[in-house]
Amino acid sequence: MSLNNLDTLYRQVIMDHYKNPRNRGIVDGDAVSVDMNNPTCGDRIRLQLKVEDGTVIDAKFEGEGCSISMSSASMMTQAVKGKNINDALKMSEVFSDMMLGKDLDSDLDLGDIEALQGVSKFPARIKCATLAWKAMEKGVKEED
Amino acid sequence: MDIKAIREMFPILNQEVNGNPLVYLDSSATSQKPLPVIEAVDEYYRMDNSNVHRGVHTLGTRATDKYEGAREKVRAFINAESTAQVIFTRGTTTSINYVAYGYARQKLQPGDEIVITPMEHHSNIIPWQQAAAATGATLKYIPLQDDGTITLEDVRNTVTENTKIVAITHVSNVLGTINPIKEIADITHDNGGIIVVDGAQSVPHMKVDVVELDCDFYAFSGHKMGAPTGIGVLYGKKELLEETEPVEFGGEMIDFVNLYDSTWKELPWKFEGGTPIIAGAIGLGAAVDFLSDIGMNNIYEHDKRLANYAMEKLNTIENISIYGPNERGALVTFNLDDVHPHDTATVLDSEGIAVRAGHHCAQPLMKWLNVAATARASFYLYNSVEDIDALVDGLLKTKEYFGNVFE
Numbered sequence: 001m002s003l004n005n006l007d008t009l010y011r012q013v014i015m016d017h018y019k020n021p022r023n024r025g026i027v028d029g030d031a032v033s034v035d036m037n038n039p040t041c042g043d044r045i046r047l048q049l050k051v052e053d054g055t056v057i058d059a060k061f062e063g064e065g066c067s068i069s070m071s072s073a074s075m076m077t078q079a080v081k082g083k084n085i086n087d088a089l090k091m092s093e094v095f096s097d098m099m100l101g102k103d104l105d106s107d108l109d110l111g112d113i114e115a116l117q118g119v120s121k122f123p124a125r126i127k128c129a130t131l132a133w134k135a136m137e138k139g140v141k142e143e144d
Numbered sequence: 145m146d147i148k149a150i151r152e153m154f155p156i157l158n159q160e161v162n163g164n165p166l167v168y169l170d171s172s173a174t175s176q177k178p179l180p181v182i183e184a185v186d187e188y189y190r191m192d193n194s195n196v197h198r199g200v201h202t203l204g205t206r207a208t209d210k211y212e213g214a215r216e217k218v219r220a221f222i223n224a225e226s227t228a229q230v231i232f233t234r235g236t237t238t239s240i241n242y243v244a245y246g247y248a249r250q251k252l253q254p255g256d257e258i259v260i261t262p263m264e265h266h267s268n269i270i271p272w273q274q275a276a277a278a279t280g281a282t283l284k285y286i287p288l289q290d291d292g293t294i295t296l297e298d299v300r301n302t303v304t305e306n307t308k309i310v311a312i313t314h315v316s317n318v319l320g321t322i323n324p325i326k327e328i329a330d331i332t333h334d335n336g337g338i339i340v341v342d343g344a345q346s347v348p349h350m351k352v353d354v355v356e357l358d359c360d361f362y363a364f365s366g367h368k369m370g371a372p373t374g375i376g377v378l379y380g381k382k383e384l385l386e387e388t389e390p391v392e393f394g395g396e397m398i399d400f401v402n403l404y405d406s407t408w409k410e411l412p413w414k415f416e417g418g419t420p421i422i423a424g425a426i427g428l429g430a431a432v433d434f435l436s437d438i439g440m441n442n443i444y445e446h447d448k449r450l451a452n453y454a455m456e457k458l459n460t461i462e463n464i465s466i467y468g469p470n471e472r473g474a475l476v477t478f479n480l481d482d483v484h485p486h487d488t489a490t491v492l493d494s495e496g497i498a499v500r501a502g503h504h505c506a507q508p509l510m511k512w513l514n515v516a517a518t519a520r521a522s523f524y525l526y527n528s529v530e531d532i533d534a535l536v537d538g539l540l541k542t543k544e545y546f547g548n549v550f551e
Contacts, residue, residue, distance in 0.1 A: 006494055006545065010487075041486060042503040042510065042517040064516045066486035125490060 008118035009125070010067065017071035017112065022078050023060045031058070032143050036135040038127055043069045047077075047135040051143045055084045061132065068116070068125050073132035075112045085140045092133045099126045145438065145446050147528045153178040153434075154526050164496030167534045172317055172345060172475050172522035173500050174367045177427075181370050184430035185423050195419055197396065211422050214429030215412070221432045222362070223353040224379055228411035231385075232425050235376035236344040237267040239363030240311070242378055242415060243340050244271035246388040247361075248309055254280030257307040259337075261286045261294055261323075262512050263316045266505040268342040272311055281308070288512060291469040292319035299331050307337040314346035318504045318513075318520065320451065320472030322346075329358045338384065344368055348524070349447050349474050351440040354379050366424060370431035375424030378415070385411050392417035435525075443525050447474035450523040454532045461539055467513055475522035477504075480539060483546045485519035491542040497535055 027048040037044040043065030050058035059077040063070070076095075080088040095113065098104060101120040119129045151157055154176045159166050168176060188210060194203035196211045215227045224230055233239045248258070258272045258281055276283045286294050286302045303310060310332045315322050325341055332339045338360035346352055348369035354362050361384065366375040380388065390397055390408060397417040399407040408414035435443065454476045458464055463481040480488055489501035500520045503510045510516065521535055 006491060009490065010545075040502060042507070043486075044516065066484035068486070122490060124493075125486070128486060 009122050011115040011118060013112050013115040014067065014071045017074040018067040021061075021070060021074040023074065023081070024062065025060045026062070027058050027060045031060075032139045034135045034139040034142070036131060036138070038065070038069070038131055040127070041065075043128060043131055045069070045073055045132055045135055047073070047132065047139055049080075049136065049139040049143065051085065051140065054086075056080045056082065056088055056140070059136070061135075065131070066125075066128055068119060068128040069131050072116060072129045075116070076132040076136055079111060079113055080136060085143070088140055089137060092137050095133050096130065099130060145442050145525065147446075147526065150438070151526050151528075153180070155179065155182075157526060161496040161498070162494050167495075167497040167531045169521040169523065169527065169531060169535060170498045170500050171348075171524035171527075172368070172520065174373065175348060175370050175524050176526065177372070178370050178431070178434050180434050181372070181427045181430045185372060185427045188423050188426050193423075196422055197413070207422055210426050210429070211420065214425040214432075217429040217432045218377055221436065222347070222377075222379060223355055225355065226382065229379055229382055229385060231378040231380070231412040231415045232420055233363075233376045233378050233415075234374055234421065235365040235367070236342060236363045237376075239361075239376055239378035240267055240340065240342065241271050242391050243361045243363075243380075243388070244275045245391045246415075247384065248272075248275040248281075249278055250387070250389060252276075252279035252281040252308055255306060256281040257284050257304065257309075258282070259284045259286060259302055259307050259310045261312055262288050262508050263292065263294075263319055263321060263506070264311070264313055264508075265317055265342060265344070266507070267344075268311055268313060268340075269508065272309070286312075292316070292321050292467065293469050294321075294323065296324065296327055296331065299328050303331055303335050303337065305335050307332065307335055309340060310337055311340040311342070313342040313344075314352070315349070315473040316468070316509075317345050317475070318477050318506050318509055318518070319468030320475045320477070321469055322471065322473055325357045325359060329360075333358070345473055345475075348435075350444045360384055366428040366431060369428075370434060371428035372424045375421045375428050377428075382411070385415075388415075390414050390417065394418050396420065438525065446525055447523055450474065450527055450529065450532060451476060453529055454521060454523070454535070457532055457536045458539070461536065461543070463543075464539070467518060474524065475520055477518045477520040479515060479518050480543060480546075483542060485517045487546065488519045488539070488542050491545055492535070492538045495534070495538045495541065497538045499535070 027050050031048040031050045034047045045063035047061045059081050061073045099120050156176050192206040194207040196208040215230050219227045219230045329339045340361040341359045343362050343364035347364040360381050362379040367373040394417040397414050399409050465479045467477045485501035502517050
């Protein structure tokens with residue numbers, strides 16, 4: 001593998017989310033707050049979700065970690081905002097499948113998230129990418 | 145030291161990783177294993193495998209002789225007075241837990257103090273947190289200087305007559321700090337306490353003489369010094385080991401078993417409940433022979449040269465933070481500014497270079513350094529200056545790569 005192969009991991013859109021994270025900060029008003037970390041490496045996220053009538057109306061995160069974990073958090077908040085809980089959980093399942101390298105339904109519109117597909121080829125980094133999604137799953141289940 | 149000849153003894157090094165020759169710079173996590181160790185374990189399983197200390201058959205005798213022979217090799221290696229003081233455990237963590245459970249919990253009372261430092265590995269923090277919580281003793285910390293060292297003045301100010309236990313690492317697995325164990329042991333003893341030393345990062349790299357250091361308990365792992373995983377050692381002063389209760393009860397560690405009570409075997413076997421780690425101990429014995437043949441002082445000088453060379457070279461890289469004192473053990477912990485250590489480690493891995501990235505099982509120390517994680521390159525007898533040159537090249541490429549994607 002040469003440095004060029006790293007481009008499958010560090011796609012432009014990932015680095016854009018890392019450098020300019022979307023939805024970084026704290027939600028105004030009442031929100032479910034989930035703290036999660038990756039104890040083996042120290043990545044840490046605080047995710048806040050505002051859910052009304054079964055729909056995620058706001059999602060924000062704070063934390064620190066590598067480019068993969070932070071860009072994934074940024075993309076996740078973008079993806080679940082405005083979705084109902086079931087769709088958000090379904091998306092998390094799709095994301096898990098993507099990390100396992102499974103073939104995905106080509107009709108799915110994954111948006112920016114698709115850029116993280118390359119992570120499946122770097123097994124040591126999969127946990128970085130799934131951290132924010134796990135926090136989201138925990139959050140919406142708590143809200144339920 | 146003939147590094148080329150030494151490298152040939154480590155077959156694992158002769159491979160490509162991601163299309164590049166493997167550059168293994170993670171020996172502080174676990175070292176690679178030399179052929180004599182691999183062969184000793186292989187031969188034991190092919191020829192001698194049997195349980196120890198029971199039965200009268202020939203294989204049983206051979207296995208027992210090899211197992212106890214390994215104990216004698218370890219005894220000589222750390223200059224303990226007697227093999228009764230060399231207890232085989234699963235590793236440093238288990239060794240420290242044996243002291244925290246079997247000794248500290250029997251002895252500590254409310255008002256007593258346990259003194260440790262912020263540079264400890266989790267394995268030398270949590271057993272003491274637990275012992276303090278169980279007994280009502282207080283946990284205290286010797287403060288760190290800005291360069292990641294401790295001063296004897298601070299040791300004197302922290303250790304009091306209420307201090308029953310000082311638990312400290314010999315060499316920090318993050319900062320590389322080498323602590324003055326003998327002097328700290330003297331201060332501890334002057335106050336009537338005992339000292340427990342985490343030797344996981346020292347025994348593989350330097351001559352350790354437990355009598356000269358005057359430490360009361362000394363714990364280390366085999367897998368960081370060429371031996372298999374799953375074997376480690378707890379050394380203790382004899383009278384203290386006599387006072388220490390076994391932590392695991394069952395077969396192998398008993399003298400007489402009655403219906404309602406039992407008595408323990410003598411040292412060291414009262415701590416070795418169940419079928420012991422026979423192949424691991426034999427592998428450790430072979431590792432001790434291997435290291436002794438090369439000479440611990442030679443290894444120390446070699447590792448120190450590499451650490452100094454690495455410090456010098458890494459310091460030439462712009463926007464790099466290096467943690468810990470100038471005088472250090474065989475490792476360098478660092479961060480490239482603006483690149484997370486996981487990302488650094490992934491780029492280095494694509495070049496075949498193995499480094500550790502994360503919190504190194506030292507979260508309180510990460511907090512003190514005010515970082516979430518760091519990268520660490522660590523060296524051993526099979527590493528060369530070329531390995532460090534490869535690391536520096538890899539780091540320059542990392543900077544370039546992330547510089548470009550950030551454009």
